[in-house]
Amino acid sequence: MWLDHAGSEILERPECLRLLALGAKHQLVGRVGFVVPHPDGSTHAPIILPVNFAQVEGELVVRSGEGLKSSATDGALVAFEVDSADHVEQVAWSVLVRGLGTVWHPDRMAPEDLGRLPHPLVPRAGDRLLHIRADLVTGRRFALHGAATEPEH
Numbered sequence: 001m002w003l004d005h006a007g008s009e010i011l012e013r014p015e016c017l018r019l020l021a022l023g024a025k026h027q028l029v030g031r032v033g034f035v036v037p038h039p040d041g042s043t044h045a046p047i048i049l050p051v052n053f054a055q056v057e058g059e060l061v062v063r064s065g066e067g068l069k070s071s072a073t074d075g076a077l078v079a080f081e082v083d084s085a086d087h088v089e090q091v092a093w094s095v096l097v098r099g100l101g102t103v104w105h106p107d108r109m110a111p112e113d114l115g116r117l118p119h120p121l122v123p124r125a126g127d128r129l130l131h132i133r134a135d136l137v138t139g140r141r142f143a144l145h146g147a148a149t150e151p152e153h
Contacts, residue, residue: 010138013137020097032130033081034077035047051118065127070103079097085144092143096138097132103128
């Protein structure tokens with residue numbers, strides 16, 4: 001087991017992929033990060049959006065509609081992060097995926113994979129799928145020392 005400078009366990013790729021699958025199964029909310037141009041085109045800035053996700057044949061899949069997320073991520077490098085904190089077991093984990101984003105229409109998917117698509121929390125699900133290739137996958141697991149067992153209000 002490898003530990004980083006903060007005492008977090010550095011997770012190997014297979015464990016990261018297992019946690020991603022677990023997160024998708026339990027419908028955790030992840031975040032996708034990408035770069036968008038300023039409206040006047042002069043500069044670019046990062047943006048991070050919460051998303052529901054699924055894992056289909058080793059790739060992350062995020063459902064989206066037409067618009068900023070689809071246009072800015074198609075053919076671009078993107079980042080995806082999901083984490084979980086178990087206050088009963090006093091352990092947390094975080095997985096970061098970086099890779100090429102490709103936007104597809106669901107009709108490009110195999111019929112058996114359509115049932116595994118993410119179910120967004122928004123009222124109308126988009127008709128685009130952002131596939132994130134898992135080029136670089138990293139993760140950490142750590143104890144929640146001193147964390148409250150219930151959130152304070």
